[in-house]
Structures are given as C-alpha cells and as structure tokens.
Amino acid sequence: MTSTADRLIDLFATRVREVTPPLFGAAGEAARPVISLAYGLADPDLFPRAELMAAAAEVLAYEAAESLNYAMSYPGLTDQIVERLRAEGVAAQPEQVLVGYGSGQILALLPEIFVDPGDVVIIEGPSFLGAVKRFLQSGARLVTVPVDEHGMDVAALADVLRRLAAEGRRPKFIYTIPTFHNPTGVTLSLERRRQLVALAAEYGVPVVEDDAYLDLRFAGEPLPSLAALDQEGWVIRVGTYSKILAPGLRIGWVYARREIIDRLLMVKAEGTTGPFITRVVARFSAAGRLERHIAALRQHYAAKCAVMAAAIRRHFPAGARFLLPSGGFFIWVTLPAGVSANALLAAARTRGAEFLPGTACFAEPGHGDDAIRLAFSFQSSAQIEEGIARIGAAFNDL
C-alpha cells in the first residue's frame, strides 16, 4: 500500500507540485557569532519603543471595539499614506492605496496579478532578489537591465523594450528601486526618471517603483518619485514602514491605478490588513511623530554610513571602489580585479564577519562575484568598524 505522503502528492495543484525552499530568512542570522553586515535589518537601538507602547495603549484604550473585532484595515492609515504621497507631488486617492503585510507581500502579489508562465518581467541587475525570486516563482521570464552610478541604464532599457516589441512581446512590468538602490545605493537621475516614465507610457508597461529607502536621505536634494512624474498611471509605487518605523510590524503599501488595487485584493488571501496593527501604526505616526522619527533616523544612519565609509577606506585595499550613498542602508563595493566576492566571504567568515556577495544580487548565475553589499543599518558603529576591519584583513588571506 502506498503511503499517505505518496497519495497526497497527487492532489497538489500544478503550481505547487514541486516544493521550492522558503524565500525568506535573514532572521536569526544576525545572532550568529559573526559580525554580519549581510542583511538590511533595522537598527534596534532606533525602535521607538516608548512611543509604540503609547500608541498600542491608546488603541486599546480608545479603539478596542474597532481594532479588536472583525474589521477592515484602518482607513486613517491609508489617509496618512495618501497625505505623504501628496506632499511629494503624487495626486493619490485613498482608493488607489492598499496596505499590506510588508512591502514584501505586495511585491509577491504583483506577479500573481500580472504574470502567466512565460511572461517577461524586466528587472535591474543587480537587484533585490527577495522580490525577483517571487517573480520567478510565478513563472516569469526575466530580462535584466544593468545599473550604473546613475541608476538603471535607461538607454539599455529602451533597447530591450524595442527588441521585445519587435518580437511581439510586451513585458508585464519593470521592477526598479530608483532611490538608494538595493544593493548598489545609487539613485536614478532626474533625466533618467523622466525617460523611464516616458518609456513606460510609450510601451504600455507598468513600472514597479520600490521606494523602500526613499525617506532615508541624508545628503543631497530629494528627486521626484517616478509616481510623481507619471501622468498616465503606469507607475506602481511600493512603500513600507519597515525602514522608517519597524520591520516586525509588517506594514507596507502600494499606490497604483484602481484596476491594479482591485486585483491585488483578489489575490491577497486574508483580505485587508488587520485593524489592530494598522491602528497602532497610524496612532504612532500621527501628530508629526513619524516625520520626527524619520529625521532622527536620517541623522543616525548618516553617521553609521560615514563610519562604514571611513572604515572601508582604512581597511580595504586601494583597488576596492565604492560610491558614497546619499541614503538607504547599503554600501556596494566593487572588489579589486581578480578578487572573488565568494572567496572573500569564506575568508571573512573565518575571521568572524560577513557580507552579501554580489552573486546574491543577480538573477543570472555568473554575475556579481566582483562586488559585495555591506549593510550599515543594523550593527552599531563600533561593530561596523570591527566588521570592516575583519573583512579588510580577509583580503590578505586570499
């Protein structure tokens, strides 16, 4: 007689017949006895614990009936998101915003509504593979456009779009992190932003603007978001409270045309996002608290970025090059010729430090072994200094 497991396997829907490994993790990694500069975790010292406690207490004291019973996501949080979007020049309406359990959920649902197996999705190389792997899981065929010091190479994108159009293929969307890009830290120039939005309209291809780090600018002047430049509704703007408040609350959002929001709701299995947690975030964010908190974060992350940059200059060999980011969580270092990121990682781990090798940021195998991503967000300044010193020493072990 066959086992239950064997008999069960036949029942699974086609899309999950084969098990793929979970796409999340990172948690607990930082607890290892190495100084990890690998992940873009938030700095726990900056969690506004007292204010969050006050917000939770207020919700339970004044809004228990609305926040603890069956209810939709708190509309007041959506209103706050709309207000922030309008402040940066986006003509957002509340019905164009959907709150989700982290921007990761939104990025995982977008391929659900756009991608049938074999459809083309355009990504940046390098990119945030947490999102890209979800595109792959939905059956997307990825086409990669390179990123340089001014962000996505929009001329290369234009070539890709032209070529695909000639083949009769219309990509389902273009995924970009235009501001303080993950992993490179670069920001898409204004000129290229305009070109990207124009290309989206010309070819009728949505642009998924993942602006997780937008608010964490500590140098230079803000640039308009793609959503602010967009006149026709091709930009899907994804945002999150993970970088500006706390990832563990799991609150992100998407702003897009209503047709897209409606369909995201169809595939968001649990319906809208919980009334309790959305009210806690809104209570915290009210009365200018979120903006004051962001201002403090900017200063703090700027200082840690400067510490890391100085440590890299001190400890890394001269051939290692990087662009100082104006915001975000990461410094991307191009290694001296002939140094392998993965070989360096093995040596660094032996010395008690780690980073993300560039190979973990490209969808295609064989790319990125010449670069590493260093997160200055999580570790203290002292640990950053020590971690970079250890990696610097690891260069000599190769």
Next chain:
Amino acid sequence: MTSTADRLIDLFATRVREVTPPLFGAAGEAARPVISLAYGLADPDLFPRAELMAAAAEVLAYEAAESLNYAMSYPGLTDQIVERLRAEGVAAQPEQVLVGYGSGQILALLPEIFVDPGDVVIIEGPSFLGAVKRFLQSGARLVTVPVDEHGMDVAALADVLRRLAAEGRRPKFIYTIPTFHNPTGVTLSLERRRQLVALAAEYGVPVVEDDAYLDLRFAGEPLPSLAALDQEGWVIRVGTYSKILAPGLRIGWVYARREIIDRLLMVKAEGTTGPFITRVVARFSAAGRLERHIAALRQHYAAKCAVMAAAIRRHFPAGARFLLPSGGFFIWVTLPAGVSANALLAAARTRGAEFLPGTACFAEPGHGDDAIRLAFSFQSSAQIEEGIARIGAAFNDL
C-alpha cells in the same frame, strides 16, 4: 488612442482578468442603526484590553529587538498551539503548524495549493461561504453534502465519494465545520467523526476541519476532533484566535502534514506571520491567561445564547424551530412553512433588525430561503432581546 485602463487590462494574468467583488466585509455593518444579528462578530465587552495592553508592553519592553526587526513568526506561539493540540490528543509537532493572518487566510490558501480549475471540492450545505467562495475563486467544482442535526450527513458523503470514484474523480478536499457548525450550530457525532476520518483515508481525500468554535463549548462533553481521531494524516485542522481572543489581531493557524505546510508557505505571499503580533498573542496567552479567558467567554456566550433562545421562543411564531446549540456563536432557525427568509429579512430591516438569511449559507442558488442564522455573539443581551422581538414582529408583517 486607447486609454491607459484599456491598455492595462491586457496585461493582467488569466486568473485575475475579470474582477470579482471583495469577499470580506461585515465591518461597519454593525454600526448601522439596525440591531444586526447577522454577523459572527466577537463581543467587544469581552476583549481583554488590560491584559493585551500588558502583553504588548512586555513585548516592547523585553523583546523589542526580536519583535520589531525582520524575523520569522514567534516559535513560542507555535509551541503553545502544539501544546493545546496535544492536550486534546493530537500528536502535533511544531513543524506541522503554520500561523497565519487569521484562519480566513489559511482557508483561502488551501485551495491555492490543492485546486486546479475543474477539481472537485466537497462542502457542507449550509456552510461558511467566506471560505467556500475562495474555493470557487480557485476554480473548484463544488459538490455539496447536506447537514442534519448530527452534523454532516456522512452516509451521503460516502455516496458522493463512491460516485466520484466511479467517474475517476478524486476530490481535492472535504471542507467541514464539525463543532458548533457555522451556520447551523450542530456538532458532528462521534460515530460520524469516525466514519468521516475512515472515508478520508479510504478515498485518500484530505478533510479540512475548521474548528473555529471548538473551545466555546458551554454544554455537554467535548468530542475528539477529527485531527485527534486521524491516524494517517488526512485531516487538516484549521484554528483561530478570533473567537477566543480577538478577531482584529488576525491570528489563525493550521495543523497538517508537513507536505501541506511546506506548500502553504510557498503561496503565503508575505512569508511567515509578523514577529510582533505573534509575540503579543503568545505573551497574552501564557501563564494560563488564555484558558482563563476562554472559561469566561464560555460562561458569557452561554448566557447570551440562553437569552436569544428564550427570546425566540417568546417572539417567534410556533412554526419556527431551532436546536439549542451547545457552543459557538449561532442559532439556526427553520422558518414556518411558507415563510421566506429573504422576505422576512426585508420586513425585519424595516423594523430595525437584521439576520443572515439561509440563502447566504448555500453555494447553490435556490437553497436556504427556509432558514435564518442568528448570531448571539456580538450584541448585548438587551439588544438580542430587542432584536429578536423586532424580527418576531416582522413575521406578522409578511
């Protein structure tokens, strides 16, 4: 030139080309100036606000780094769920439990992993349409098995399984609410439980045991859950904190074979459930607080059920019949011959009261206009009395 909307529509994946209306709601309904006995909302007077506030404060005071950063669902909550399962005789392991954003999320993800369009899913009639509509959305072909005063008619189920097997069709799962059934309030007898589990193993068909109300027993002795009777792993047990703590926290769970848990994780877009909210629930539930709270809920809901039953006897015509439930949230009333539930609803609304007509509990049109579901969970005893009196008066308006 075609509009952006027209050009966008072509891009959507096949499964979301047509927009379906949202499947959730209920929120806000209770705020209407009618006494609504329609929805199984929790009683806000019973929310343990002070204990939840203490739990949230403790999490933020002692576990901020773990609960506010990127992290997996709190394993301690899974351990508590495993412990409760073991206490009722289920040999559960932590890796067989997945915590979700409400049992509604789990019930929406199950068809994602089992159903390819055209596959058969067996449901009860009547049933909880919030789940059933999700099965339909995944393309399932529904086969309904009737429910009587002892729960699902398992002999009828055996006939259905035999017939389908003869046609070469193997159903993907059987969806049942065996304890304090929604909407009828009935409980599946022990004899039928044994038969159902045996049929599942014989035909190799999983049973989705939605036991949302299991802990809210206020009369009679507990029966073993299907999961406790199951020796081969065909039962998928779905549970929730919505009925025993607070729906607005959005915490539910599923216990099943590891093959199923692995695949649910593949389609749970956001990964595991947030570390903050899972820690708050676990802190609240610790040290016997959850069990003490459940004991208080049982007493309270028993009293409200008795108030509703007495009011029905007083205000409804003699031809209206109901079985007094031993737990849960609902009384199901079969109307006197010739009385239409929907006609009665229109009259009741005019008089300022509402209920769920039986037609909203059957997947097939044309069923259920002879019965109504009355929820005693949400309204106060005084409102229950007044609401039933108004509905009773509405009978005379027909």
